[in-house]
Amino acid sequence: DTGVSQDPRHKITKRGQNVTFRCDPISEHNRLYWYRQTLGQGPEFLTYFQNEAQLEKSRLLSDRFSAERPKGSFSTLEIQRTEQGDSAMYLCASLDSYNEKLFFGSGTQLSVL
């Protein structure tokens, strides 16, 4: 499978715990994005990387959130001290810069109890 892979698919955690999600993009794609989607809304931009450089962060990304892409390949998104409002689907996508298509993974569904 050469698509965008996200792990885990589902995460249930208690309020106050830390969680980390992983994304493996399509290997030849240099640009990687994180989005968040809540019920009834479209995906909302969180941050993106060009190779290992984090180029933009949304104001939605509070200081409890941190994303890394240390070697320009896979990326991790960590949420510290989770809150119930963090419950959402977290989507990762990588960009085929040749035709400007964004390919999404299946997402990580986070539930904070």
Added chain:
Amino acid sequence: DQQVKQNSPSLSVQEGRISILNCDYTNSMFDYFLWYKKYPAEGPTFLISISSIKDKNEDGRFTVFLNKSAKHLSLHIVPSQPGDSAVYFCAAENEKLTFGTGTRLTIIP
């Protein structure tokens, strides 16, 4: 500040008829527009796109129309099939994609 708007949260269409999904945007800096389709528990999948220099792009049963002066785009699906039932997101690009809130399309057999 919702820069990309899909004002119809849901749409039901008879199988074989035309489905028309609409999208409006406010930011004139957007230069590329895309439609994505999403099934439950899956990530969005790319459907069709259009550059701001064009007013129409067609791919099989799917056609996207862009009216820059009205800041409006639409997706036409004809003929509609039951497998088209999904949530459709319009998205606009300026370095990153900004998505609308989606329209749930239901095709009635």
